[in-house]
Amino acid sequence: MAIDSEDVLRNSVSNSAFEYIDQQSGLDRLTERALRSDCVALDTEANSLHNYYERVCLLQLSMGEMHFVLDPLSDLELSPFLEVLRSKDLIIHGADYDLRLMRSTFDFTPEGEVFDTMLAAQLLGIERFGYAALVEHFFDVKLSKAGQKSNWARRPLTEAQLRYASDDTRYLGPLADLLREELKSQGRAGWHGESCRKMIAATRQSNARDLDGAWRLRGLGQLEGRDLAFVRELWKWREAEAQKADRPPFKIMGNQQLIELAQWASAHADKSVTQGPRLPRHCDGGRLRALESAIRCAERLPKSKWPEKHKRREAPGLRGNDSKRQLEAVRSACAALARELDIPTSVWPPEATLVSIVRAKACTPEEMKACSGMMDWQVELLKDAIAGVLNK
Numbered sequence: 001m002a003i004d005s006e007d008v009l010r011n012s013v014s015n016s017a018f019e020y021i022d023q024q025s026g027l028d029r030l031t032e033r034a035l036r037s038d039c040v041a042l043d044t045e046a047n048s049l050h051n052y053y054e055r056v057c058l059l060q061l062s063m064g065e066m067h068f069v070l071d072p073l074s075d076l077e078l079s080p081f082l083e084v085l086r087s088k089d090l091i092i093h094g095a096d097y098d099l100r101l102m103r104s105t106f107d108f109t110p111e112g113e114v115f116d117t118m119l120a121a122q123l124l125g126i127e128r129f130g131y132a133a134l135v136e137h138f139f140d141v142k143l144s145k146a147g148q149k150s151n152w153a154r155r156p157l158t159e160a161q162l163r164y165a166s167d168d169t170r171y172l173g174p175l176a177d178l179l180r181e182e183l184k185s186q187g188r189a190g191w192h193g194e195s196c197r198k199m200i201a202a203t204r205q206s207n208a209r210d211l212d213g214a215w216r217l218r219g220l221g222q223l224e225g226r227d228l229a230f231v232r233e234l235w236k237w238r239e240a241e242a243q244k245a246d247r248p249p250f251k252i253m254g255n256q257q258l259i260e261l262a263q264w265a266s267a268h269a270d271k272s273v274t275q276g277p278r279l280p281r282h283c284d285g286g287r288l289r290a291l292e293s294a295i296r297c298a299e300r301l302p303k304s305k306w307p308e309k310h311k312r313r314e315a316p317g318l319r320g321n322d323s324k325r326q327l328e329a330v331r332s333a334c335a336a337l338a339r340e341l342d343i344p345t346s347v348w349p350p351e352a353t354l355v356s357i358v359r360a361k362a363c364t365p366e367e368m369k370a371c372s373g374m375m376d377w378q379v380e381l382l383k384d385a386i387a388g389v390l391n392k
Contacts, residue, residue: 018067018166022074030061030068031081034088037063041091041172044098045165047153052242052249056105057152062169069166073155078106086111091176093131093168094118095196099203109204117172119195120179123188125342135171138178143167191377195347198375216310217255223263228307230262230298237294241287253280265295326389327358333385341381349374349382363387 021027034040045058059070072078089112092098096116102108121129128134132143147164183189215235223231238258242249253261257277264276273279273292283291331354338348353372356362360371365383368374374382 016163016166018069018162018170020069020071020162022071022076024076027070027076027078027081030070031084033063033066034061034081034084037088039063039089039091039173040085041169041176042085042098043092043165043168043172044101045150045152045168046101047151049149049248050151051153052246054101054104055153056101058157058165060165060169062173064173067166067170069162071155071157072105073153082106082108089113089115091115091117091169091172093134093172096199096203099200103203110200113193114196114200115176115180116192116196116199117175117179119199119347120176120183120192122344122347123191123195124179124182124186125344127344131168131171134175138175139171141171191375194375194377217259219256219259220310223259224309225303225306227263227266228309229301229305230266230295231259232307233294233298233301234258234262234265234291237291241290253283262298265298269299323358327354329389330354330358330386333389334382337381337385349378357386358390361390363390 019026019030021030041062043060044056045060046054047057048054056072059072061068061070070081086108088110090110092114094116095114095118099108099110099114117131117134118129121134126134126137128137132145135141135143144164144167147161150161150164152161180189183192215232217231217235220228220231234253235258238249238252241252245252257280261273261277261279265273268276273288273295279288279291331351334348334354338345349372353374356372357368360367362368362371364387365379368379368383368386369376
């Protein structure tokens with residue numbers, strides 16, 4: 001896609017200056033600056049790679065040619081600033097994650113519009129839609145990846161970490177300008193607006209985990225009954241230890257190691273866990289005793305309490321050959337239209353949506369939207385292709 005970026009690339013893009021804010025006086029000035037701004041570019045850094053309890057550890061903000069890195073772990077009164085930020089239009093790349101994190105950490109939900117640059121790039125058919133890839137593509141700037149796996153909860157932060165963080169919003173404003181114009185020229189601005197509104201609504205919903213299914217790790221396909229009971233008890237042990245240590249579960253024990261240990265324990269009920277597969281170095285003392293206890297708990301479970309093997313259920317109403325043929329025809333028609341419009345499958349209705357439409361025999365736009373939850377722009381594009389299949 002040919003877009004001339006020179007007209008919208010501001011001087012600030014090539015300027016590495018930013019202000020690090022960890023004092024209340026600096027935050028007060030930032031709040032005043034935000035009050036005068038119509039739009040704020042926003043990004044967050046979290047501690048998910050290093051802690052069990054995920055939270056925002058850094059806020060990066062850009063307003064015009066001014067760039068800020070705000071430290072929410074400092075002794076700051078954030079409420080007045082967040083209240084101002086709540087009312088502003090925001091530019092975020094991959095906003096779903098950042099907004100969920102802002103909500104869980106600060107109970108923050110935006111009241112203004114959100115322009116998601118990742119969604120915009122996807123709707124324009126840009127294959128490499130990551131932030132760094134877009135910055136390189138449009139501005140010929142290669143961003144450093146040196147800070148990607150930083151422990152953002154640890155203080156003090158280095159100059160390199162802060163510079164890496166500040167770059168995450170430095171280019172968002174110019175990038176949004178480019179993408180906004182291209183969306184308008186291709187007639188897809190409405191698609192993007194509706195997609196962003198749906199994304200915002202989704203981030204306001206509960207993030208509660210399904211604990212009945214959370215323990216079903218990838219790689220359990222061939223396991224049944226007793227083995228699954230051991231996996232479940234070891235998963236519970238790992239969660240408890242991760243919470244106690246405030247460490248990510250994978251740093252207590254990796255998924256594959258957990259599965260292998262569960263299979264071994266299931267087959268060697270008469271042996272100590274120390275005689276089995278090699279355990280992580282930190283698995284000793286109270287943690288080791290808790291692991292032994294989890295294994296004994298799994299051993300004592302009667303067969304009636306063993307978990308059932310997970311079965312992929314076929315959607316009701318698609319058992320007949322006619323319905324299956326219709327689903328395949330609808331899938332093919334939608335895929336052909338996506339290729340014609342150069343739209344990636346990531347923003348196209350998923351398989352479950354098409355199944356719902358075929359099951360309901362939804363032939364009108366109203367019926368399609370009611371049974372599937374598709375967005376208006378998706379219905380408008382697909383209605384003729386779907387109706388053409390279902391009306392045959």
